[in-house]
Amino acid sequence: MNGSAGPGSVNQGRRLARIDERVLFLGSQTFLMGMLAGFIVIPASGLFLARYGSENLPWIYGAIAMVALAGTSALARAVRYHHIATIAVPVLLGMAAIIFFAWVELATAGHPWVSAPLLVLFPISYQTGFVLIGCQAGLVFDVGEMKAHFSHVVAGFPLGFIVSGVVGSVVIGSSGRAEFLLLFSSASTLGMLAVIRITKRRFNALLSHQPSLPDTTQPGIASSVKALLRMPLVAGLLMYQLLSQVGTQLVDFLVYDRAAFRYADGDRLSHFVSDFTSVLNAVDLIFLVVVAGFLLRRFGMRVGVVLNPIVVSLFVIAALLSGALTSTASLTTLMLICAARVSDISLTDGATRGSLNTAFQAVGTNDRMAAQAVIEGAGMPLAIGLTGITILVLQRVAHLGFTGMALFTAGVCVGWIFTGQLVFRRYRGALRSSLSDRLLNPGDLSERGHSATPSAPNGDPPEMLETPARTIRALRARARNGQVSTEELIDTTTNWNREVGLRACELLATHADVHDHRLLAVGQAMAQGDREAASKFLHAISLIEEHERHAEGPGSTQLVLLRKSIDDELRLLQQRALAILALTNDRKLVADSARPLRWGNSREQALALETLSLHLPRSELTIATPMLHTSLSTAQRIVQLDAAWSSADHVAARHPPIPAGAPNLDAALSDIIVDRDRVWRSDWLRVCAQVVSRNDALAEP
Amino acid sequence: MSNLPSRTTGEDHATNTTESLLVERVAILSQGDFFSSLPMHVLAAVVKASHYVALGSGDIVMSEGEHGDCMFAILAGSVEITVEGKAIRHCSSGDVLGDLGLLVPGLRSATAVCAVASGFLRIDAPVLDELLLDYPEIGSGIIASLVRRLRVAGDTNA
Secondary structure, eight states: OOOTTTTHHHHHHHHHHHHEEEEEEEEHHHHHHHHHHHHHHHHHHHHHHHHHHHHGGGHHHHHHHHHHHHHHHHHHHHHSSSSSHHHHHHHHHHHHHHHHHHHHHHHOOOGGHHHHHHHHHHHHHHHHHHHHHHHHHHHHHHHHHHHHHHHHTTTTTHHHHHHHHHHHHHHHHHOOOTHHHHHHHHHHHHHHHHHHHHHHHHHHHOOOOOOOOOOSSTTTTTOOOHHHHTSSHHHHHHHHHHHHHHHHHHHHEEEEEEHHHHHHHHHHHHHHHHHHHHHHHHHHHHHHIIIIIHHHHHHHHHHHHTHHHHHHHHHHHHHHHHHHHHHTTSSHHHHHHHHHHHHHHIIIIIIIHHHHHHHTTTTTTTHHHHHHHHHHHHHHHHHHHHHHHHHIIIIIIIIOHHHHHHHHHHHHHHHHHHHHHHHHHHHHHHHHHHTOOOOOHHHHHOOOOOOSHHHOSSOOOOOOSOSSSSHHHHHHHHHHHOOOOOOHHHHTTTOOHHHHHHHHHHHHHHHHHTHHHHHHHHHHHHHHHHHHHHHHHHHHHHHHHHTTTOOOOOHHHHHHHHHHHHHHHHHHHHHHHHHHHHSSOHHHHHHHHHHHHOOOOOHHHHHHHHHHHHOOOOHHHHHHHHHTTTSSSSHHHHHHHHHHHOOHHHHTTTTTTOOOSSSSHHHHHHHHOOTTTSOOOOOOHHHHHHHHHHHHTTOOO | OTSSOOOHHHHHHHHHHHHHHHHHHHHHHHHHTTTTOHHHHHHHHHHSOOOOOOOOOOOEETTTSSSSSSEEEEEEEEEEEETEEEEEEEEEOOOOESSHHHHHSBBOOSEEEEESEEEEEEEHHHHHHHHHHTTTTTHHHHHHHHHHHHHHHHHHOO
16 A cells, blocks of 8 residues: 555555455345345235235325335434434334234235235335445445445345345245245345444444534534425435436336236236346346446446436337337337336446435535435335326326327436436536635645745745755746746746646646647646656555565665655655646636645545546546545556556557566666666655665565 | 665765665654654755754753754654753654744743753754745644644643
C-alpha cells in the first residue's frame, strides 16, 4: 500500500484489501434474501391462484402498497436513529415469525387465506432487504467501488432464487407439500440476519456511521419524508424508481398475458413459466457477474440510468411490430416480449440498482440512508399498487388488448428515459454542489496565507531555505501585477524544477484565456513528462515497499524516508495534474475538486473523480486519474497508469510507451542517483538514494 | 549494491558523512508533529539552514523569562521542561522547544534542561518565518504539536 498517500491512507489500504470480502458478505445477504423470497412465492402464489384466482391479485397489489408505505415511513425514520444492523433485528425477526406462523397455520389448519399476507410480504421482504443491503453498501463502498462491485453483490439474489427453485422442486416432489418451503424461508431470514450482524462486526469501522437525531434547525438535514422529497435529486430518484417499477410490472404482465394466450393448457403454461424463469435468472446472474460492473465503470451513470428503458422500449416496439405484421399470439411476439422481460430484469439488477445506489452518494450523509429507505422501500410497492390499478382501468374500463397495453408500456418507457436523463442531470448538479459548497478552498487558503502573512520590513524576506519558494513568490507577485506574459508562463511550465513549472501552470490557469489554443499543447507536454516521472516514481515506491516488508534496522528508516520523499514528488504530480486539467476546462470545478483529492479520504477522492468524470473530457481525465487517485495502492496506480495511456489512443499514438520501471531496488537507486533520463530532477532524492545505497543493512529480500 | 556509482576518495567520505547526517536528521524531524506536514526536501532545507548544538546532561537549553529568537528540535537525548521550578513534561527526539516564543513574540515561558547528553538543531526565527510564508501547511503540524502539549498539560494538572 501507498502508506503515505494522504490522511487516512492506512485505513484506505485495509479498505482496498477487503473489497472481495465485502462483496462476499453483502453477496451472502442477497443470496439468503433471494432464498427468503423464493421460498415464499412458490407456495404462496400457487395456493392463492388455485383458491382465489388471478382476478383477486389487484387486492394484493393494493395491500402491498399500503403496508409497504407504512413500513417505509417507519424504516426511513429508523435509519436516522439506529444502525442498519440494529434495525435488521426486529425487521427480519418479525418477518421470520410471520413466515413461521403462516407455516403453522397451513400445516395445522390448512387455511388458504394465509397465502394472501404471504404474497403481500413477498415483494416487501426483498425490497426491505435491498434497503438494508444498499445502506450497508453505501457505507462500505465508495462511489467507484459501488459501480464496480454492487452488481456482484446483487448477483446473490437471482442465485438464491435459482437455488430456492431447485430446492422447491425437490421438496415438493418428495413430500408433495409446498408449505414446507416456508420453513426454509424462515430459516433463510434468520440466516440473513446473522450475516448482517457478522458483517457489522467484521466491518465495524466502515459501518460505524452513527445516525443522529434529525436537527431541524440545521440547514441541509431533511427532517421528514416530505422534506426529503423537496430535494430535487431525491424527488427525481423517487420518480425514476416509480417509473422503473411500473415499467417492470407492465412488461411482466405482458409476458404472462401473451403466454396465457398462447398456452391455454395449464400444464404447458406451467412448463413455459418454469423454463422462462430459469432462463431469466440464469441470464440475470451471468449479466450481473460478467457485464454489469464493467458497464457502469466504463459508461457510468449517464448510460446506467437510461439503458434499461431504452432496451425495454426497443423490444416492446419490436413486439408491437411483430404483432402487427404476424399475429399478437405468434411465437415471435412472445419471444420479443420475453426478451424485454429478461433484459429488464438483468438491467434493473445490473444497471439500475447500481446507478441508484451510486446516485445516493450525492445525497448528504445525514439524509442518504433515509432517502434510500424512502425511495427503494416506497417506490416498488407504490408502483405495484399503481400498476394494479392501471391494468384494471386499461383492461376493464378502456378495454385495451395486448397492442394497447404494449403501447402504454412503451409510453411509460419513454417517460422513464426522460426521467433517467433528469436524474443524471440532477446527480451531476448535486455532486458539483457538494464540491463547491466547501467552506474553504485550498487555493483561496493558500492565497490568503501569502497575502496575510507579514513580510519583512523591506518587503522581501531574506532567503534562508534552499527551496524554489523565492522564485515562485516572485513569479506570483509579477503575475498579480500583470508583469508576466502568457508566453513567459508557458516557457516557465517546462522549468527544470517541477514545482516552479507547476506554479507557472497554475498561474496560466488563472490568468490565461481558457480558449487559448496553446494551453492544450502546454498541458499535453506537461502530462507527457509527468506520466514518465509518475511511472518511475511508482515503480520505485513499489520496490521500496517490497524491501520494507523484509528490512529492519537503520536501513529501513532511510528507505522509509526515501519512499516518503518520492511520495512528496507524486503529490506534486497530483497538483500538476489538477493544474493541467484547469488549463482548458471548467476551472472552478477543478479548483473545487482539489480539496477532496488532495486531502480527502478514499471515499471523498472517488466522489471528486466521479464529479470530474461527469464534466470533463474522458481522454484528459483518464490520463490524469492515476496521478489524482492517490488512495489506490501503488500496484493499482501502476496498472491504471499503463491502462490510461494505452486507452487514450490519440495521445498514445504521438508519444512513446512509458519506459519500464527499474527491475530491482539497486537499479532504481542507481537511476535516481544518475538520473540519465532527467526524470527525477531532485538533489534531495539523489542524496537519499546515495545514503540508502551505502547502507550495508540493506539486503535483498 | 554492487552496480551503484561508487565513491571512494577521502573528500567524498566527508560528503557521505554529511549526507548521512542530513538524511538522519530529516528522518528524526519528520517523525515529530511540528514538521509532519512538510515535504521531505523542505525539511532537508530546514536542516541545512539550522545549526547543530550538542549539550551535556544538566545543561540549560533555554531559560524561562529570556528573550527567544530561535527554537530547538531535539535530535537525540532527553530534555526536562520546568515552569517556576516545577517539572511539567519530558521531551525527546523529534520534539521541538521554544516554538511558542517565535510564534507569539514574548519571553520564554519555561526552562528546558538536558536530562542526558543531547543533540539539537537550532532553528532561527527567520527560517520559521520563511517556512510559514511559503509552506502554510506547516500550520497543521504546529496545531497538532500544541494540542498534544495542551493535553499533556491537562493530564498533569488533573
